[in-house]
Amino acid sequence: MAEGRVIRAISGFFDVQDGEKVRRCRARGVFKKRGTTVLVGDKVLYEPIGNNEGVIGEVLPRTTELVRPPIANVDHVVVACSFVTPDLNLYMLDKTLVAAALAGVEPTVVLTKSDLVVSERAEEIVKLYRGIGYETYAIAAKFGSGVAQIRARLKGRISVFAGPSGAGKSTLANALLPGLHLQTGEVSEKIGRGKQTTRHVELFQMDAESWVADAPGFSQLQLELASRDLREYFLDFTEPAQACGYRGCLHLDEEGCGVKDAVERSQIALSRYASYRQLYHEIREQELNEYS
Ligand SMILES: Nc1nc2c(ncn2[C@@H]2O[C@H](COP(=O)(O)OP(=O)(O)OP(=O)(O)O)[C@@H](O)[C@H]2O)c(=O)[nH]1
Ligand SMILES: [Zn+2]
Structure with a gap:
């Protein structure tokens, strides 16, 4: 089988590019049975048919999806x-x-x-x-x-x-x-x-x-993450957070918060802190809706 890249998906067919050539392929029946799908971006192994067509036999492991x-x-x-x-x-x-x-x-x-x-x-x-x-x-x-x-x-x-x-x-x-x-x-x-x-x-x-x-x-994208983990994704908070009084500090209304101190000293941008608070409350709201 040859190797190519899926560059387009059109109503059940996949355009697979291999070098300069693009072939219109269908996916082998086993994919449907296994519930696997072919995605644009996939590297695939395919069987060429004639000049312009082919059948995808295998999807190679993905790095991201x-x-x-x-x-x-x-x-x-x-x-x-x-x-x-x-x-x-x-x-x-x-x-x-x-x-x-x-x-x-x-x-x-x-x-x-x-x-x-x-x-x-x-x-x-x-x-x-x-x-x-x-x-x-x-x-x-x-x-x-x-x-x-x-x-x-x-x-x-x-x-x-x-x-x-x-x-x-x-x-x-x-x-x-x-x-x-x-x-x-x-x-x-x-x-x-x-x-x-x-x-x-x-x-x-x-x-x-x-x-x-x-x-x-x-x-x-809806962010699939717990509200308490959001702080890890604000990389500019990492260093100032070392100074937080509580180990589990969420940098919201806690006393002795290193992040809030850093915002006051303009070491963290006000806009970044505002984004964090808004995003935190947005995710928290989703969580409360899910559990109620
Ligand atoms: N002045 C200026 N206008 C720009 C520049 N880049 C894009 N525009 C204009 O901004 C408008 C929107 O640009 P698009 O490239 O269509 O924006 P888009 O993000 O692809 O929009 P969607 O397809 O709706 O998602 C067009 O009128 C562009 O001409 C720029 O560098 N300077
Ligand atoms: Zn804090």
Whole structure:
């Protein structure tokens, strides 16, 4: 059997790319019996049939498996947020960074439309997220600025794009993959949000081992984690939390909290702490609903 990569799923068929060639394949019947599914992103063994078809016989082990969007072996997420139109939503950014860590997928923070803000503002946000340890870039993909740096981040990986509608994901994908021509949507002036022009799941090849999925949904993820574990995912809290009076401190209303002290000393950004509190209460609410 030959080895290839599933790059597209269309009503029961899978397009498998092997080198330059793409074959339309179906999955062998045993998959259905075992309840196994083939996902876009899967490395598979297949039996070629004729010139353009084939049958998938085996799915090779996955490194990661996203539910939303349903893609296997994703190892990188571009978390795109625009400075304006729509306005920068640091809560959504912080939530998506937690989702990435939970999924085992490395994030790159990409702040878009930097041409529309003063450079001091752009630098402030870049500095904040680099300081936490995230690879962070301010770009203006519409004008080609910063695109080369993002391309370097995609090398040798399968990347997905996350971020709100209108953030400029399709514009960036088009700049990264000339010839792709994804539809970009004008941001509606009335509601300040872009039209959802991105729909199905498909991988686009940047080079031999680099792939980009333009599929929505990543940040809509419900965080599957206990509220008390959330603090572990705010990496900038780790060091200040050493000074907390209680070992189980949740950094909410406890006395002698090192994290709250660090916020007061501006060692932790106020926006990060606000995101933590909001996310904590959101997860806590889910928990209370589940148990009542
Ligand atoms: N000024 C400026 N506008 C940009 C930039 N990048 C994208 N835009 C504009 O922002 C709008 C939305 O861009 P899209 O690429 O369609 O955004 P998207 O994130 O793919 O949106 P959805 O497909 O709805 O998820 C378009 O009008 C783009 O032209 C940029 O660097 N600077
Ligand atoms: Zn604390």
